[in-house]
Amino acid sequence: MRRLPPATTDSVIAYSLNDYMVIAGSTPIASASSGWTAGSTSVTPPATIEALPKLPPYGEFKGWDVLFKPYTTDSSLL
Amino acid sequence: MKTTINRLLTTQFHKAALAAALLLLAGAELCRASSNVTVTAQNLANSQVMYTLEINPVASSGCGEQSVTAPSEISTVSKTGVAATYGFQFWDVNAQLHTNPTVKFQPACGAANSAVAVYWPLGGCAGCPLRRRTASSLTR
Numbered sequence: 564m565r566r567l568p569p570a571t572t573d574s575v576i577a578y579s580l581n582d583y584m585v586i587a588g589s590t591p592i593a594s595a596s597s598g599w600t601a602g603s604t605s606v607t608p609p610a611t612i613e614a615l616p617k618l619p620p621y622g623e624f625k626g627w628d629v630l631f632k633p634y635t636t637d638s639s640l641l
Numbered sequence: 642m643k644t645t646i647n648r649l650l651t652t653q654f655h656k657a658a659l660a661a662a663l664l665l666l667a668g669a670e671l672c673r674a675s676s677n678v679t680v681t682a683q684n685l686a687n688s689q690v691m692y693t694l695e696i697n698p699v700a701s702s703g704c705g706e707q708s709v710t711a712p713s714e715i716s717t718v719s720k721t722g723v724a725a726t727y728g729f730q731f732w733d734v735n736a737q738l739h740t741n742p743t744v745k746f747q748p749a750c751g752a753a754n755s756a757v758a759v760y761w762p763l764g765g766c767a768g769c770p771l772r773r774r775t776a777s778s779l780t781r
Contacts (some may be wrong), residue, residue, distance in 0.1 A: 575686065580736045583757050584688040625738065628731050630761050634740040 572598075573606045575612065579621045591615055591624070614638040657698040678754040680709055684759045687728055691717060694758075703752040709734070711758040716765075727765035733757040 577591035578584070590604045593615045598607030606612055606618070614624045626636040666688040709732070716726045730741035734746050734756045748754040 574686075578685065578733075578759070580733050580738055583683070583733050583736075583755060585685060587688075588677075628740065630728055630730055634731070634738075 570630070571622060572607050575604050577618055577621070580625065581622060586618060586621055591618060596615055609641070611639055611641045649731070677755060678707060678748050680756045682711070682727075682758045682760055683729065684713060685759050691715075691727070691760070706745055706747050706749060707756075708743065708745045709756050709758070713742060714763070715760060719766075723765060726763045728759035728763050730759045730761050733759060 567582040575590065576594055577586040577589050581591040590602055591610050591614055592599060592604075592606070594613045595606055599605075599612065614627065617623050617637050625639060626634055627640045627641070628634050660773075677696050679696050682694060683689065684691050684693045711729045711732065713729050714726055716724050718724050720760055729742055732741075732744045733746055735749065737746070739746075744756070746756075
């Protein structure tokens with residue numbers, strides 16, 4: 564029986580520009596179309612994720628930066 | 642005025658690989674206040690500073706505009722000889738986001754300045770959280 568390869572997941576990180584560091588223990592995701600469990604920082608694509616507008620006490624959402632992709636200030640990310 | 646990081650270029654390989662990021666200083670008026678611009682390369686996966694590329698006194702540069710350039714990829718070599726590579730993601734310069742590898746900015750005189758080149762591990766490191774892609778929510 565043929566086995567499927569393991570699912571590939573995306574890491575989603577919250578980074579504080581003011582503090583120059585990753586915000587550990589927090590997910591920046593408010594919701595996702597699929598492949599995401601509330602509170603998790605991993606998403607199984609394809610999925611559209613929506614950013615939390617605020618992450619107290621660190622500040623407000625500014626944008627998404629995906630490795631090797633253009634920066635976007637849209638709160639939704641496919 | 643132009644400053645390169647000669648010290649780094651003459652040390653071990655793994656440090657030399659990181660030293661491709663340069664701090665170029667454009668001199669202007671003299672600034673009486675003493676302050677530094679600290680340029681570091683940081684691993685986004687764990688917020689650890691991989692290397693401090695330069696700690697440059699702003700006063701000696703005349704508080705002029707500064708330019709920093711990050712290489713698209715850097716590598717480190719562990720004590721066991723395993724090479725890990727990292728891809729440039731963005732600059733965090735004094736809490737301002739810059740997505741281009743080369744950034745020009747005006748440092749604040751009389752205050753600490755920080756220019757952090759943020760990288761994501763692409764492979765080779767033990768325990769790397771390798772993923773198909775990494776999305777970072779940037780907050781300030």
